[in-house]
Amino acid sequence: MNAVNSSKEEQTQGHVLIVGSLNMDLVGRAPRLPKPGETLSGTTFATIAGGKGGNQAVAAARLGAKVAMIGATGADSYGDILRAGLAAEGIDGSGVATVANVATGVAMIIVDDASQNAILIIPGANGTVTPAAISQHEALIRAADVVVCQLEVPHDTVFAALQSARRLGKVTVLNPAPVSAPLPVAWLAEADYLIPNEIEAATLSGIPVDSPQDACIAAQRLRAMGARNVLITLGSRGLVSLTGEDTVHYPGTPVKAVDTTAAGDTFAGGFAAALARGATVHDAILLGQRAAAISVTRAGAQPSIPYLHEVESQA
Numbered sequence: 451m452n453a454v455n456s457s458k459e460e461q462t463q464g465h466v467l468i469v470g471s472l473n474m475d476l477v478g479r480a481p482r483l484p485k486p487g488e489t490l491s492g493t494t495f496a497t498i499a500g501g502k503g504g505n506q507a508v509a510a511a512r513l514g515a516k517v518a519m520i521g522a523t524g525a526d527s528y529g530d531i532l533r534a535g536l537a538a539e540g541i542d543g544s545g546v547a548t549v550a551n552v553a554t555g556v557a558m559i560i561v562d563d564a565s566q567n568a569i570l571i572i573p574g575a576n577g578t579v580t581p582a583a584i585s586q587h588e589a590l591i592r593a594a595d596v597v598v599c600q601l602e603v604p605h606d607t608v609f610a611a612l613q614s615a616r617r618l619g620k621v622t623v624l625n626p627a628p629v630s631a632p633l634p635v636a637w638l639a640e641a642d643y644l645i646p647n648e649i650e651a652a653t654l655s656g657i658p659v660d661s662p663q664d665a666c667i668a669a670q671r672l673r674a675m676g677a678r679n680v681l682i683t684l685g686s687r688g689l690v691s692l693t694g695e696d697t698v699h700y701p702g703t704p705v706k707a708v709d710t711t712a713a714g715d716t717f718a719g720g721f722a723a724a725l726a727r728g729a730t731v732h733d734a735i736l737l738g739q740r741a742a743a744i745s746v747t748r749a750g751a752q753p754s755i756p757y758l759h760e761v762e763s764q765a
């Protein structure tokens with residue numbers, strides 16, 4: 451690519467900042483999940499870069515944004531691999547701290563022959579991302595068009611990031627995952643776009659979400675609680691949005707799913723990348739959905755996330 455093309459491309463790229471987790475996924479496969487106290491022989495093992503923050507950063511980068519990240523790893527080999535992985539995707543990792551005497555976050559995942567899984571997440575260095583990191587890296591927030599957070603780093607850090615970004619006039623996105631209890635009302639108003647899946651939407655709204663109709667009711671309830679714009683993702687059933695007065699159901703793209711890991715992260719990263727380069731909310735939703743639909747046809751988390759040209763060639 452020559453210098454003229456390169457600078458033209460950069461002008462059309464929006465800037466996305468991800469504040470979130472970096473984990474190494476340690477994925478073992480076994481005929482069945484072991485019982486407590488049982489030692490079982492598995493079949494395969496793989497280490498795969500993950501963490502919702504890392505996945506969403508990779509998704510936003512592959513789907514067309516200039517991406518920076520605020521997070522942390524330990525000073526260990528998994529941390530080295532994760533930071534090198536971000537760099538290989540062209541992601542600015544200057545906001546990713548390397549913390550001594552704390553292990554890089556890991557997710558220990560066992561998947562059985564029936565595709566059931568058991569997952570143990572040890573946050574490690576992700577737990578050291580404090581609100582001070584948000585103040586320290588204010589320049590990254592200033593440079594961003596869209597700031598995206600999840601809940602795998604300390605919650606006060608997420609709140610500080612959302613508040614700071616809104617104060618600086620940035621668009622804020624909160625993917626409230628994982629979540630086990632309703633969030634303080636003040637939080638909901640700090641996110642321009644709240645993107646829960648159906649389980650998270652039920653936890654936050656108190657309304658069980660088993661259908662698109664339920665999701666419409668939950669979205670209205672979240673709006674009444676203080677949320678601005680709500681996008682509830684519904685797996686193969688697509689999503690329900692509430693961005694104006696009315697809820698809208700976007701049906702899922704029909705595909706043959708083989709592994710839905712990171713579908714939500716692909717959607718959030720793609721949605722943010724499209725918004726950052728000035729797309730309408732409608733078009734940003736469509737891009738996120740198309741990208742997520744491709745991701746479920748492939749195995750793994752980050753390896754399954756498509757590039758913008760793949761999504762555009764299927765549109």
Ligand code: ATP
Nearest residue numbers: 647683684685686688707710712713714715739742
């Ligand atoms: P994960 O935790 O696995 O990352 P999630 O629960 O956060 O996923 P989902 O609601 O499962 O998120 O999926 C996000 C989006 O991905 C959906 O709104 C939809 O557009 C797309 N998607 C997910 N699963 C499928 C599928 N089986 N077929 C087509 N599209 C899908």
